[in-house]
Amino acid sequence: MSIRPVPAVLVGLLDDAAVFPPGNAPLAGAVAAHREHRAAWYAPMVGPLLVPPEDVPGVPDDLEIGVVGPLDAVARVVDSGRAVRQLEVPVAKRGEDPQPGLADLLALIRTTGLTAYAETPLTWGLTAALDTLAEARAAGLPVAPKFRTGGLAAELFPTPVELAAVVCACRDRGLPFKLTAGLHHAIRHSDPETGFIHHGFLNVLVASAVAADGAGPADVAKVLASGDAVSLVTAVHPWMARERPLWIGFGSCSIAEPLADLRVLGLLPTTEEGST
Numbered sequence: 001m002s003i004r005p006v007p008a009v010l011v012g013l014l015d016d017a018a019v020f021p022p023g024n025a026p027l028a029g030a031v032a033a034h035r036e037h038r039a040a041w042y043a044p045m046v047g048p049l050l051v052p053p054e055d056v057p058g059v060p061d062d063l064e065i066g067v068v069g070p071l072d073a074v075a076r077v078v079d080s081g082r083a084v085r086q087l088e089v090p091v092a093k094r095g096e097d098p099q100p101g102l103a104d105l106l107a108l109i110r111t112t113g114l115t116a117y118a119e120t121p122l123t124w125g126l127t128a129a130l131d132t133l134a135e136a137r138a139a140g141l142p143v144a145p146k147f148r149t150g151g152l153a154a155e156l157f158p159t160p161v162e163l164a165a166v167v168c169a170c171r172d173r174g175l176p177f178k179l180t181a182g183l184h185h186a187i188r189h190s191d192p193e194t195g196f197i198h199h200g201f202l203n204v205l206v207a208s209a210v211a212a213d214g215a216g217p218a219d220v221a222k223v224l225a226s227g228d229a230v231s232l233v234t235a236v237h238p239w240m241a242r243e244r245p246l247w248i249g250f251g252s253c254s255i256a257e258p259l260a261d262l263r264v265l266g267l268l269p270t271t272e273e274g275s276t
Contacts, residue, residue: 006042014255015252065082133173137174145175
């Protein structure tokens with residue numbers, strides 16, 4: 001008896017951000033856990049281990065990594081010769097013009113050819129930044145935007161309307177996007193400790209699918225705001241054997257929590273289930 005394969009729509013959904021807040025796992029523990037993930041039946045769901053530049057020397061060379069941090073520190077890792085799968089660089093702080101940071105990141109990509117994600121604030125300058133990224137992709141550069149969907153303060157969580165506008169803006173430009181922060185659970189919910197309302201990753205998956213099918217921002221926002229697990233699971237079923245549209249995936253400090261939610265919702269088998 002063998003475990004059913006991971007559905008195509010979930011392949012590569014999670015990058016392993018165990019060392020980042022709020023998980024803050026020690027590097028040695030994160031490396032050991034990542035090896036277990038890579039050897040598990042659900043390994044197709046899991047992308048590289050994400051680490052800050054200062055942790056790179058402590059990661060064995062045989063593990064795929066993504067380096068997340070300021071451009072100058074990330075560039076030093078690249079210059080060191082360490083093999084890197086992807087770079088993730090914040091190009092501006094909230095309220096700052098992202099264009100200068102984008103220009104520097106694009107210059108590095110042109111030199112290295114590495115895949116990169118430009119973490120772009122959902123504030124002033126976003127539209128121009130998306131235009132720049134779309135032009136860069138059209139020219140063949142492996143770059144895409146990355147957005148934060150949570151954090152340690154309530155204002156770091158975009159509303160469904162704000163996030164829907166970004167999803168549709170990326171769709172209109174042919175831009176795939178990555179997300180990070182706050183997406184540990186499948187369904188939109190309120191955190192009992194902080195009271196912050198978190199986006200659900202299943203909401204985002206369905207919202208990306210309906211956006212790819214041409215839905216407008218209002219309809220995409222309705223999906224993002226939904227707390228109805230049954231309707232979301234029903235909506236994702238037609239996509240299970242297809243590649244995930246628009247949304248590249250997200251970094252999560254927990255692999256176990258998303259995995260558990262997907263099992264509970266019937267979208268992944270338990271380790272005891274299988275098919276011949």
